[in-house]
Amino acid sequence: MRILLFLGGWLVKAALILLAIVVLNFCLVRLAPGDVATVLAGESGAADPDFLARTRAEFGLDRPLPAQLATYVGNVLSLDLGVSYRTRRPVADMVLERLPATLLLTGAAFLFALVVGPALGVLAAVRARRVADSLITVAALVFYAMPIFWVGLLFILFFSVTLGWLPPFGMRSLIPPSGDLARTLDIARHLVLPALTLGLFYVAIYARLTRGAMLETAGLDYVKTARAKGLPEWRVVTAHILRNAMLPIITFAGLQAGHLVGGAIVAETVFAWPGIGRLAFDALLQRDYNLLLAVFLASAVAVVLFNFVTDLLLRLADPRIGAAGR
Amino acid sequence: MSFWQSFLRNRGAVVGLAVLVAVLLLAVSAPFLFPFDPWDTRGAPLQPPGEGFRLGSDMLGRDVLAGIFHGARVSLFIGVVSTVFAVAIGVVVGAVAGYFGGIVDDVAMRFTEFFQTIPSFVLAVLLVAILTPGLASIVIAISVVTWPPVARLARSEFLALRHREFVEAAVLSGVSHIRIIFAEVLPNALTPIVIMASLMVATAILTESALSFLGLGDPNRISWGYMIGAARAVFRQAWWLSVFPGLAIFVTVLAINLVGEGLNDALNPHLRRRTSP
Numbered sequence: 001m002r003i004l005l006f007l008g009g010w011l012v013k014a015a016l017i018l019l020a021i022v023v024l025n026f027c028l029v030r031l032a033p034g035d036v037a038t039v040l041a042g043e044s045g046a047a048d049p050d051f052l053a054r055t056r057a058e059f060g061l062d063r064p065l066p067a068q069l070a071t072y073v074g075n076v077l078s079l080d081l082g083v084s085y086r087t088r089r090p091v092a093d094m095v096l097e098r099l100p101a102t103l104l105l106t107g108a109a110f111l112f113a114l115v116v117g118p119a120l121g122v123l124a125a126v127r128a129r130r131v132a133d134s135l136i137t138v139a140a141l142v143f144y145a146m147p148i149f150w151v152g153l154l155f156i157l158f159f160s161v162t163l164g165w166l167p168p169f170g171m172r173s174l175i176p177p178s179g180d181l182a183r184t185l186d187i188a189r190h191l192v193l194p195a196l197t198l199g200l201f202y203v204a205i206y207a208r209l210t211r212g213a214m215l216e217t218a219g220l221d222y223v224k225t226a227r228a229k230g231l232p233e234w235r236v237v238t239a240h241i242l243r244n245a246m247l248p249i250i251t252f253a254g255l256q257a258g259h260l261v262g263g264a265i266v267a268e269t270v271f272a273w274p275g276i277g278r279l280a281f282d283a284l285l286q287r288d289y290n291l292l293l294a295v296f297l298a299s300a301v302a303v304v305l306f307n308f309v310t311d312l313l314l315r316l317a318d319p320r321i322g323a324a325g326r
Numbered sequence: 327m328s329f330w331q332s333f334l335r336n337r338g339a340v341v342g343l344a345v346l347v348a349v350l351l352l353a354v355s356a357p358f359l360f361p362f363d364p365w366d367t368r369g370a371p372l373q374p375p376g377e378g379f380r381l382g383s384d385m386l387g388r389d390v391l392a393g394i395f396h397g398a399r400v401s402l403f404i405g406v407v408s409t410v411f412a413v414a415i416g417v418v419v420g421a422v423a424g425y426f427g428g429i430v431d432d433v434a435m436r437f438t439e440f441f442q443t444i445p446s447f448v449l450a451v452l453l454v455a456i457l458t459p460g461l462a463s464i465v466i467a468i469s470v471v472t473w474p475p476v477a478r479l480a481r482s483e484f485l486a487l488r489h490r491e492f493v494e495a496a497v498l499s500g501v502s503h504i505r506i507i508f509a510e511v512l513p514n515a516l517t518p519i520v521i522m523a524s525l526m527v528a529t530a531i532l533t534e535s536a537l538s539f540l541g542l543g544d545p546n547r548i549s550w551g552y553m554i555g556a557a558r559a560v561f562r563q564a565w566w567l568s569v570f571p572g573l574a575i576f577v578t579v580l581a582i583n584l585v586g587e588g589l590n591d592a593l594n595p596h597l598r599r600r601t602s603p
Contacts, residue, residue, distance in 0.1 A: 020440055028456055145580035145598040147532055149539045150554060150572035153561055161562050255442060263449020266536050270558075280448065280542060284455055296452055307443065 010311065013305045021300045022076045025293050026069055051085065058082070064074035081294045086286050091294040095276055099298060101171055104187075106264050106302075108195040110253070113202035118249060120203065121210020122242060128215060136207060143204035148263050152197040152270035159193060166192030166193050194271040198263050202256065206249055213245035247318055254310030261299040332592040339588020345581035349574075353402050356395035364388065364396040364548040372564050382566035384557055390566060392546045394574050400549040401578060404464055404532040411469035412530075413523050416476025420509050423477070424484025431481070438477045446471035450533060452585045454542045461544045464537060468530050479522055483515035521590045528582035550575045 031235070034296075037055035057161070058075075075082070081092045124136040160168035170189050174245050176183055217223065226240045227233075261277075268277030276295050283291035361369070367387040368379070375382040381390040423434035450467040457463035487493060488511070496506045535551030537543065543552040548555055550571040557567030 017443055018441060028452060031453075031456055115545065119505075141580065141583065142576075145528070145532075145549070145583055146573065146576050147535050147539070147579075149536060149551075150568065153554070153558075153568050153572070157562070157565060227357060258443060258445035261445040262450075265447065265451065266539065269540060273411065280451065284451065284540060284542070287455070289456065292455060294454055296445070296448050299448050300443075303443060303445055 002017045006315075010308055014308070017304055018297075018301065019073070021297060022073055023069065025076075025297060026072050029289065029293070033228075054212060055082075069090060081297070082290045084283075084288055084291045086288050086291075091291045094279065094291060095294045095298045098274060098276045098279045099302075101273060102261075102264055102268070102277060103302070104191065105194055105198065105268065105273055106260050108191055109197075109199035109202070109263075109267075109273075110260060111165070112195055112199040113206055114249075114253060116199075117203040117206025118210040118242075118246065120207040122237065123206065123217070124211045125214035125241075126237060135213075137211070140204040140207045144208070147199075147272050148197060148201055149266045152194070152267060154192050155197055156270070166190075168193070171274050190273075194273050197270070198260070198267040201263065202253075202260070205252070205256070207250060209249050210222045213248050214241055217241045217245045243317065247314065250310055250314050250317060254307050256312070257303045257306035257310070258299075260306075261302060266290060290310055328585070329592050333588050336588040336591055338584040339591070342581040342584025342588065345577060346585055348400055349402065349581065352395050353398040356392075356399060360389070360392040360395050362392070364392045368392070372560065374564075375494065375566050378456065381570045383566065384564070384567050385560055388572055390553070393553050394550070396548050397550040397553065397571065397574065398578075400461075400544070400547050401531050401534060401575070404461065404468065404534045405527040405582075408436045408465045408468035408472070408530045408534075409523050409526045410471040411465060412526060413476050413519065415469060416473035417512070417519065418471070420477035420480025420482075423511065424481040425488060425503070425507055425511065427485075427488070434477070435481070435587050436475045441471070442474040447536065449531065450571060451540065451542065454537055459542045459544060461547065463545065464534060464542070467537070468533050470531065472526055472533075476519065476522060476526075479518055480515060483518060484511055486516055486590050487511050517593050521586060524538060524586035524589055525583060528579045531575065531579055531582070 037052040058071075060172065063071075079092050081090065081095075083089060084091050084094060120136050120140070124133040127133045156168040159166045165190065167190050171187060172183075173186050173190075177186055185238045223236060223240050231240075264275060265277035265280050268275045270283045272278065276298055280292060280295040283289075283295065360422075365388060368389045369383055369387050370378075370384050371383060371387040373379050373383040373387075375390075379389055379391065381394065383389055384393075419434050419438060423431040423438075450471045453467035453470060454463045457466065484507075493506060493510055497511050501510070534549065535554075538549045538551035539555035541552075541555060543549045543555075552562075553571040554568045557564065561568045
């Protein structure tokens with residue numbers, strides 16, 4: 001019953017957020033100089049009258065604004081996001097075929113960050129004020145301050161150009177190896193550098209957060225009780241301190257979902273990773289606004305789903321949440 | 327202990343402040359040390375760092391060092407100005423929410439949550455692209471996507487102060503709401519907001535560099551992110567084109583973060599005791 005309530009509430013919230021984003025999209029197009037048709041046709045100025053006329057008709061530009069908004073929302077709800085000015089293909093299709101690559105990249109980066117970050121934070125907290133702590137704290141400060149695209153370029157220079165260990169760009173080799181396992185390994189090899197690049201920034205954040213939360217929790221009375229009743233130290237750290245210290249990290253991870261998708265644009269651009277981020281960059285170069293708006297919508301959907309997952313995780317980690325209502 | 331005493335006890339913060347002053351000097355001295363347009367060709371293209379060009383030249387023979395000096399102006403300007411705007415938006419939304427409470431609070435917070443949920447960098451890219459790239463559109467985009475945490479912070483501060491005696495006294499003596507918010511409550515809520523703002527400058531500089539890396543920088547002003555983005559095609563042959571501007575971004579952002587943490591420790595002594603026993 002409780003889970004149904006949670007699902008229902010989440011669905012309502014997700015629907016409202018998505019509706020708001022569609023309205024925001026509509027407003028954004030109107031912010032631009034010129035009318036919708038010229039904006040969607042791009043800045044090249046070479047828009048053909050046929051496209052302009054079709055777009056004006058599609059948006060009903062002669063009708064009052066609320067009617068136009070209603071048409072737009074209706075179109076989006078029926079998954080009709082319009083066509084790309086450049087390729088003449090429906091932008092929804094273009095985004096959908098690129099989405100798996102982005103989910104793979106962001107998912108890998110997120111998992112990496114969520115495992116390594118807290119682990120380093122725990123290590124730093126357990127060894128507080130010793131060498132390991134200082135090293136981890138400095139490393140976290142450093143990766144927190146480096147632009148993602150720069151980290152990516154340095155990785156390519158070091159791991160691909162100098163050492164020749166890992167492929168510098170793309171998702172598959174030009175001639176993919178035969179066999180399922182070999183092909184999966186090929187993708188995995190291509191995934192390492194972009195996922196590391198995107199993930200390290202969050203490793204830094206989670207490590208700092210975990211360290212702080214661990215030290216804060218370690219001083220609480222129930223931890224003293226656990227120690228006093230003679231539990232081994234590793235049990236105290238994992239079962240008593242870490243479990244509570246993880247809560248702010250999961251909450252924060254949920255809040256950061258949108259940020260992760262933004263980082264993906266940059267990482268995908270650096271590594272020519274064929275996801276929606278790279279698609280957004282290409283759309284940007286060609287001033288293909290319709291495609292850009294679709295990418296925005298798709299990434300917003302991804303974020304809402306992601307928030308759902310972190311909400312679920314939070315409930316698993318802390319049964320108190322949701323048990324007593326709010 | 328005075329503010330300066332405790333700030334100066336933090337070694338990281340002092341180093342950060344020194345670096346920050348140095349970056350400020352770069353920005354101020356750029357027009358005097360390099361009194362030419364950093365977009366101008368100054369010699370042979372793709373020269374490695376050495377006699378002619380201290381930090382090398384790019385594919386059009388532009389001086390990387392001059393670009394770094396002039397780029398400091400853009401980074402610092404955008405970092406500070408967009409933070410000022412973001413703080414202004416955040417404080418107004420948060421103050422109104424926390425001060426009036428009730429339905430106003432609900433509406434303002436749903437609005438804030440919405441902006442926190444949407445993918446902020448993607449929105450910034452869209453905004454700059456649609457408003458056409460330039461200093462103004464970059465500042466607008468960055469402040470539109472970074473104000474929500476300020477609003478949350480300001481709201482919680484206002485909630486805590488709203489029912490204190492001095493506020494109730496001001497309400498009773500008929501002072502207008504606007505005066506109470508800005509002249510009575512805000513000064514008392516300022517410390518944590520200033521700390522958050524100092525860290526936001528660093529984020530804003532990172533965001534600006536990513537935007538101009540993607541080609542969304544102001545086309546008339548050279549910036550560090552632009553230099554790296556423009557050199558992407560040749561970065562294997564000419565490492566200095568991406569390494570030096572990236573180093574400039576990294577060092578500046580790191581310095582600001584260190585100063586921000588120093589401010590936090592110095593202004594919030596009881597928080598420090600909590601996080602690092």
